[in-house]
Amino acid sequence: MEVWAIGEKIQNLRKERSMSLSELGGDYVSKAQLSYIENGKASPSIELLKYLSQKLDVDLEYLLETEKDQVKRYCKLWLEEMKVYVKLGDVASTQKNYEKINGLVQEYGLAEILAENNLLMGELYTNKKLFDEALDYIQKSFYYYSKINNIEKLIKAIIREGNIYTLRGMYEIALNKYRQAYHSFYNQLSIKNLELESSILYNISTCYHILKDKENAKKYAEAVCEIDKQLSETKRYAQSLLKYASTLILNGEYSEAEDVLIKADKLLKKEEDKKTESFIENNFGCIYLKSGDYQKAYEHLIKAKQIKEEMDLDELPTTLFELYKYYIKTGEEERALQELEKAIEFSRSRELKDYIIKGLDYHIEYFLDKKSFNEAILKIQDQIVILEEIQMKRALLDAYLRLGNAYNLIGESEEAIKAFTKAYMVSK
Secondary structure, eight states: OOOOOHHHHHHHHHHHTTOOHHHHHTTTSOHHHHHHHHTTSSOOOHHHHHHHHHHHTOOHHHHHOOHHHHHHHHHHHHHHHHHHHHHHTOHHHHHHHHHHHHHHHGGGTOHHHHHHHHHHHHHHHHHTTOHHHHHHHHHHHHHHHHHTTOHHHHHHHHHHHHHHHHHTTOHHHHHHHHHIIIIIIGGGOSSOOHHHHHHHHHHHHHHHHHTTOHHHHHHHHHHHHHHHHHHTOHHHHHHHHHHHHHHHHHTTOHHHHHHHHHHHHHHHHTTTOHHHHHHHHHHHHHHHHHHTOHHHHHHHHHHHHHHHHHHTOTTHHHHHHHHHHHHHHTTOHHHHHHHHHHHHHHHHHTTOHHHHHHHHHHHHHHHHHTTOHHHHHHHHHHHHHHHHHHTOHHHHHHHHHHHHHHHHHTTOHHHHHHHHHHHHHHHO
């Protein structure tokens, strides 16, 4: 790929056509003047360019295209190639294009191209679960977007950061990122992007839900529903209703949750969205389980499980946890523990740390209820390792307190004090 100055273009075209300077200039421009232009010592007028484009049989736009515009055009083509490589997970080809673009663009100060270049690398490494590398590239894209004050793209870069922290199970940090996107940047947009606003609020609600902040989870989920209803996108609105229903369940508002799920189910029957259908079935199962209608709960949970297994969805553990609770309530403890082990094993195989933590929570509660304190302690210690890794401080504090209490119950006072001391340090 070559980037040509205007004089170089004229010279190359002239030589390709085996024309002398005199033949090209004719009676319109002197041989000496053309030579100056070809060597970059003079600039042609627009009238002369029109004449030369006709003589050389090329579009005037080609001659007018600056070096910077040529670079931008080439880089946009390479960015499109990169998008394909990212989808294919082709690290070598993506990296090659990244380096080509980076090397060429720096000289011309094309900040938007540099931002897109880094954002695509961030996407590639996110897909590869190489999160530190992904964050590094996304932060570079944030820097370049800030240079051109592209607020909407800045917001999208921050959301990408939040998504990485969510994937890591670092929900408090993710929540701070999403709140930054909304409160620090979204309000700066002169023209509001409702779809973008909905995405931010959806993520905020999800984090609050996981962090067990019931009121805020519900508040933001309700706001998402109001926005998505305006967008008139059936599938999107159904998914936001599903989110809202899950927060209603969290708040113990089962009747209201059931009404919302029925509404979402009706919308999705038109869309044939099997993934979202599995989430709805799961939530129906959760509602009926809590209301004591175990037969209906089982039917919905089994349907959710079948869909998730067929589609190989990462969200399978949520249904296995509900089946665990179902079997506990119906007195089938062995089957309950089988479902729980299956959920944890599945989560470990895919590094789904939030589900591993939740599965261990159920295990710990089970062993404490059975007064099997030593088994409970082992599970708490397993959980603490993960919580320390992903820096979930609130949950880590609870885990150390629980560990201290468990040691107290078996008379291990010294170990209990160590655990309580750790809890104090985390709280500080």
